[in-house]
Amino acid sequence: MGKTPVTLTLNKAERAGFTDPGENLLNFLRRGLGDLSPKYGCGQGTCGACTVLIDGEPQLSCLVLAETVSGKTVNTTGGLADGAQLHALQTAFMDGFAAQCGYCTPGMLMAAKALLDRNPRPSRDEIAEAISGNLCRCTGYAPIIDAILAATGQQVQG
Structure with a gap:
């Protein structure tokens, strides 16, 4: 099985990358797109450290397959501030x-x-x-x- 292309809006910017089959969104964001703000806590959906917003809804990124967010908007704490102005x-x-x-x-x-x-x-x-x-x-x-x-x-x- 080959890599799957994923294109999404991450913190107001269009981003694209490739994911391995079965890779979760947390790993894709951190390794594939360099957004280190969601944290790996448990990898099982019980701690909430990896919470991101997908199309405005809070989701545990360790439980979401990266390939399922193609075409969606993902927001992390990396995008909360507006330039130097904190949220x-x-x-x-x-x-x-x-x-x-x-x-x-x-x-x-x-x-x-x-x-x-x-x-x-x-x-x-x-x-x-x-x-x-x-x-x-x-x-x-x-x-x-x-x-x-x-x-x-x-x-x-x-």
Whole structure:
């Protein structure tokens, strides 16, 4: 079996590459296209570190075959900032110390971005639900939820 061509929009730029049969999107993004922002956590879809947006929907890139995203739009944290201007979520995560080791941060940011794209003023419970597929071993989730609330301009309790 030969390599399969894949053409997609990655973080607002048309990109193309070749994938091996059965290669997951995470590996294709990291090795094939050089986007190191999605992290390899478990390779089994249980940790959320590899979360990306595919046509606006959060997906675990370790579970998506690379060949299935041809013609689609894929967004990673590598495309959140607008030039030197950080996205509000990135700023809120930094200001609120929502990243400790930082390994879960890319997946958390993308899950949060998908939520805010659907609902610009979510409640704490809605945020907790939206990031529930993303594991964090360091923060206890409170600073992450607070940062997401802060990015929306809502008052953070506490």
